[in-house]
Amino acid sequence: MSAKAANALRRKGARRRKARCPVCGRVAVTRFAPFCSLHCADVDLVRWFDGGYVVPGHEPAGRAPNDDDNDGAA
Numbered sequence: 131m132s133a134k135a136a137n138a139l140r141r142k143g144a145r146r147r148k149a150r151c152p153v154c155g156r157v158a159v160t161r162f163a164p165f166c167s168l169h170c171a172d173v174d175l176v177r178w179f180d181g182g183y184v185v186p187g188h189e190p191a192g193r194a195p196n197d198d199d200n201d202g203a204a
């Protein structure tokens with residue numbers, strides 16, 4: 131490999147895309163990664179608490195919607 135090609139490869143690796151804050155889209159800051167600020171980290175946390183984010187997965191199964199009504203009533 132020529133020195134020129136090696137240099138090009140090194141440069142390509144060094145030029146990493148800057149991570150963007152998933153909340154507002156600004157450039158993320160290492161201290162609050164992957165967010166740009168403490169504010170955006172909090173916004174993301176609140177979204178999780180509010181159920182705005184749902185981890186894709188299986189639905190809770192085994193309980194029919196009306197199961198509570200006849201528990202022990204028979």
Ligand SMILES: [Zn+2]
Nearest residue numbers: 151154166170
């Ligand atoms: Zn942000």
